[in-house]
Amino acid sequence: DAGITQSPRHKVTETGTPVTLRCHQTENHRYMYWYRQDPGHGLRLIHYSYGVKDTDKGEVSDGYSVSRSKTEDFLLTLESATSSQTSVYFCAISESLEDYGYTFGSGTRLTVV
């Protein structure tokens, strides 16, 4: 989507390796989020950020860490990838939830073999 990009779009990695996904925004929005989407589970929040260096856990944070050193970038790291982390990962941004909701990125399809 305009104003938010995710990289890479696709990645295949081996079990036990570290993986970092990047979300970049040009909207200067305060809030950034990482979700995973899996069949039968819908969207599940992994971590979110409410400002530079301010982050918190979502409902499925085990095995993931995040960092936000500047407003425009929010990184998601899988410290040691497992097959259960094979998923599609979406980043979202927001400035005012009540007024505008989220703007989502196009997603990263991650396969852990």
Place this chain on the structure above:
Amino acid sequence: GNSVTQMEGPVTLSEEAFLTINCTYTATGYPSLFWYVQYPGEGLQLLLKATKADDKGSNKGFEATYRKETTSFHLEKGSVQVSDSAVYFCALSGSGGSNYKLTFGKGTLLTVNP
């Protein structure tokens, strides 16, 4: 806590049929309500929203009315097209302890046949 329940489908319709996808919610306070659409291989896009009771959101022929008395936000379209085939998500903004995120339903897959 907040929750959203929507019909899970899948829903299969013929072109030009009438569409309803039901969405009900549980929330404290006065949340805003949203419908998102996800086309195959893409991220979710905001379809429409309503920020207070009795508001009607509309976009691309889709409509939904914020009904506080029935805690509902049903999505409707009078005549669907093949290009409307997608997954539709109902969502609400948080309040109180959940005011930092949106709460989503599990999504409804719509397939429209020519």
